[in-house]
Amino acid sequence: MFTPLGLDHIVLRVRDQAASERFYVDVLGCSLDHVNPRFSLVQLRFGEHLIDLLPAGESPPAGAAQGGLDHFCLSIRCEDLGTVAAALRERGVPLEGDVVGRRGAYGEGPSLYVRDPDGHKIELKPR
Numbered sequence: 001m002f003t004p005l006g007l008d009h010i011v012l013r014v015r016d017q018a019a020s021e022r023f024y025v026d027v028l029g030c031s032l033d034h035v036n037p038r039f040s041l042v043q044l045r046f047g048e049h050l051i052d053l054l055p056a057g058e059s060p061p062a063g064a065a066q067g068g069l070d071h072f073c074l075s076i077r078c079e080d081l082g083t084v085a086a087a088l089r090e091r092g093v094p095l096e097g098d099v100v101g102r103r104g105a106y107g108e109g110p111s112l113y114v115r116d117p118d119g120h121k122i123e124l125k126p127r
Contacts (some may be wrong), residue, residue, distance in 0.1 A: 006127075012068065030046045072123070094115040095114055
């Protein structure tokens with residue numbers, strides 16, 4: 001169905017986005033990679049990967065955590081993500097929406113959200 005390639009990015013919901021950005025840049029050596037004001041998203045580069053910071057907010061989207069890990073993204077190789085989505089649906093894997101374009105550590109492209117048995121959100125993103 002697809003070949004695992006590694007981690008693309010993680011998304012953290014943080015209480016103070018500016019303080020978190022300073023910590024990841026000043027303490028852990030990340031660099032500012034991209035800002036998406038539409039979603040209040042700050043993307044920090046850590047080597048080949050991204051650490052995304054979202055404000056925790058008072059009312060996170062349905063199913064999202066108040067704070068902590070929002071989701072993690074796995075980088076995969078596949079011919080067609082739509083075909084992967086159909087195969088996952090057939091296997092009874094809960095999908096969250098359809099294939100849409102999103103930005104990750106390796107640029108813009110299609111991605112798909114799935115949920116694991118404990119409800120953790122996982123993004124699958126072809127490289």
